[in-house]
Amino acid sequence: MSLISTPRNTIQAAAPQTDARLTEVQQPAAESPLVMQDVIKQFAPSTTALDSVSFSVEESSFTVLLGLSGSGKSTLLRLVNGLHMPTSGTVKVLGQDISATRGRKLRALRRDIGMVFQQFHLVGSMTALENVCSGALGALNGPRVGLFTYPKKLREAALEQLERVGLADQRFQRADTLSGGQQQRVAVARALVQRPKILLADEPVASLDPESSHQIMTLINQIAKEDRLTVLCTLHQVNLAMEWGDRILGLRQGELVLDESTDTLSTEEAMGIYQSVSGRPVV
Numbered sequence: 001m002s003l004i005s006t007p008r009n010t011i012q013a014a015a016p017q018t019d020a021r022l023t024e025v026q027q028p029a030a031e032s033p034l035v036m037q038d039v040i041k042q043f044a045p046s047t048t049a050l051d052s053v054s055f056s057v058e059e060s061s062f063t064v065l066l067g068l069s070g071s072g073k074s075t076l077l078r079l080v081n082g083l084h085m086p087t088s089g090t091v092k093v094l095g096q097d098i099s100a101t102r103g104r105k106l107r108a109l110r111r112d113i114g115m116v117f118q119q120f121h122l123v124g125s126m127t128a129l130e131n132v133c134s135g136a137l138g139a140l141n142g143p144r145v146g147l148f149t150y151p152k153k154l155r156e157a158a159l160e161q162l163e164r165v166g167l168a169d170q171r172f173q174r175a176d177t178l179s180g181g182q183q184q185r186v187a188v189a190r191a192l193v194q195r196p197k198i199l200l201a202d203e204p205v206a207s208l209d210p211e212s213s214h215q216i217m218t219l220i221n222q223i224a225k226e227d228r229l230t231v232l233c234t235l236h237q238v239n240l241a242m243e244w245g246d247r248i249l250g251l252r253q254g255e256l257v258l259d260e261s262t263d264t265l266s267t268e269e270a271m272g273i274y275q276s277v278s279g280r281p282v283v
């Protein structure tokens, strides 16, 4: 069965072999902390990473982004924190148009956005606590070398975040001596130290075993609820997406083909995102 051809601004069924559905894209809500409207991102004329993507997310919601490798998930996250600019269309983050935000304003906006990555991106030779402090570097003037070059208040805030992720006892341990799950906990604490409003997580459990993956997803979810964070998280594990996401967005070759609440979406339909364009399951 071939893909359903749809006009722009309709959502294409994720799974041609499952219960195909077409859903009107919801009109972006003005007060939403994150709105994308008709966003196209091209890296070259032949590389359209995102193609007319429109959606908005509710404040304090947990949205999971699914899609095959190369479907545009990381590009979408990078558009949210201003690491990429859209080729056309609008990206509004916390009420600000990212394309019109520069310099100090963009740096301030980025402080409201925490990021967690698949590979943790910690400095291995630094302690857990110093890594967490480094999450606030954007708000400090100039580089810092050594824990005690960070303001006391920040060190206290960093320790508080390490306590929340259960690693206060390991605060003086080098990051490269921690397990993968512990390193990701430190990375979560680092993302939180500036008290962001939005948390972007790019495949946060892709490098972890199933048990650690579950622990990290539980932790992110719990903290997101406590801090009323708006979370946008890319995942490849449909079971985790269905368990933790309020809503699933599915990308296929840069197009948003699925946008549905996990209350009404079935796991089979979500799995459909991982079918190849030919309609065959990807192995």
Ligand SMILES: Nc1ncnc2c1ncn2[C@@H]1O[C@H](COP(=O)(O)OP(=O)(O)OP(=O)(O)O)[C@@H](O)[C@H]1O
Pocket (backbone or CB within 6 Å): 043, 044, 047, 048, 049, 067, 068, 069, 070, 071, 072, 073, 074, 075, 076
């Ligand atoms: N900086 C860049 N320059 C050129 N092309 C890029 C760049 N970043 C991404 N792309 C291209 O854009 C498309 C989407 O890439 P992206 O990394 O967003 O996909 P993804 O869904 O995050 O993949 P994965 O799951 O493997 O991380 C791909 O074709 C990729 O090659």
